[in-house]
Amino acid sequence: MLTTSERRSVPGLTTTVPREYVHRAALSEVFLTGWEHTGTDAFTVSAQWPRSHGFYAPEHDMHDPLLLCETIRQCGLLLSHTGYGLPLGHHIGWTRLQYALNPQAMRIATKPAEITLHVTCSDVRRHRSVPSSMVMHIEAVRDKSLLAVASIGFSNYSPAVYERLRVGRGDAARMSESAPMPPDPVSRGTAGRRRHRDIVLSPTQERWRWQLRVDTAHPVLFDHPLDHVPGMLLLESVRQAGHALEPSWGAMMPTSMDVSFNHYVEFDTPCWIEAETTSSDVGGTRRSVRVNGLQGGTFAFTATTEMTDMTSV
Incomplete structure (x- = not known):
């Protein structure tokens, strides 16, 4: 059986990283395909996005921005385990996530x-030699074009x-x-979701x-x-709340987020x-939104x- 280091060095071999390293049960939900150590606290990670996905569904011929967020999440887990020796079984909790993406680079191609x-x-x-916290800064590139900048x-x-x-x-x-059983959802048009x-x-x-709707199934x-x-x-609640403020505004995509997580x-x-809505441009093609999640009288998370509007891109 190939070890992780061998997998990443065999020319032409296409595979995903071990699902355990990204805390996923289904292989189909693993988007990372390899990694290498390029310097002190520096790495390169490869990923592949499917042209279609059951949850991170493409809209308006664009990949879903939350597919980028899930890729970032998996990147943090992978490198914590492989690059810094965090044992499997340890728990990782977000403190902050930021991203800003180039919509043009999100277009779906023929592969x-x-x-x-x-x-x-x-x-x-x-x-005790095990990483207890860190910040990862990420530049995502697709076809030699900058796709996004992010940090987690x-x-x-x-x-x-x-x-x-x-x-x-x-x-x-x-x-x-x-x-508890999840409460009834808002309409699909309000949330901007098909299902x-x-x-x-x-x-x-x-x-x-709105009340956060949690379906553990x-x-x-x-x-x-x-x-x-x-x-x-x-993050999905931030996206849906941003859409729900003005569902009639068109094909709105969250092209940037800044989310602070205060407690579980x-x-x-x-x-x-x-x-x-905190601001919007004259043509209504871009608007900034603030979203807060409150539980037990305190802010569980805050986001902008x-x-x-993808029809304007």
Whole structure:
């Protein structure tokens, strides 16, 4: 059997990285295909995006920006394990995620998109030789064109530390199984989604306020049992809230986000999503949106995003 290092060095061999390194159960959800160490705290990671995906669905002949976010998430996990020796079984929690993308480079071609991620790591802190936190800075390139710039900050926890941090909530199987049934979703037109199952907002009596809708049976967002709401679902709530503010504005895509994660979002307490437009251009092709997630009277996460009308690109 080939080791990881051998896999990345065999000419012409096409494969994905081991799914365990990106915390995925389904091979079909692994988008990274290789990596190499290029310098001190520097790496190159390769990825491939399918032309179509059941959840990260292409719209308006464009790849889904959240496919970029999932690729960034997997990149952080992969390099933590392979580049910095973080043992499997340790937990990784986001503190902040930022990205800004070039919409033109997101167009779907006649074959899967080959992506190269140039990664540099900073603020690497260690505890007993194991990384406890870091920030990864990423430049994503496609066909020699800059696709996006991004950064992700996260902290790492050993199983023992994580169990203390979660105060009895760390049993993923038990927490997923005991999660409440998701409330009814907003309409597909409001969320900008084709399938009801992919909608993560539920209506409330207040116009720009929704309840976060968490379906622990979702095959992609919950590819495996989790003990808290995953970060990708929270990013999806930012995207859907940005669309829900003005569904009639057209084919809006989140071309940038800046999200700070303050604490885990739990299953057993409602999380409220609030959004407002902070600015827009004269033609209505771009607008900036602020989104907050509140649970238990505190901000679980705060976000800003720029929504861009893809028909104008």
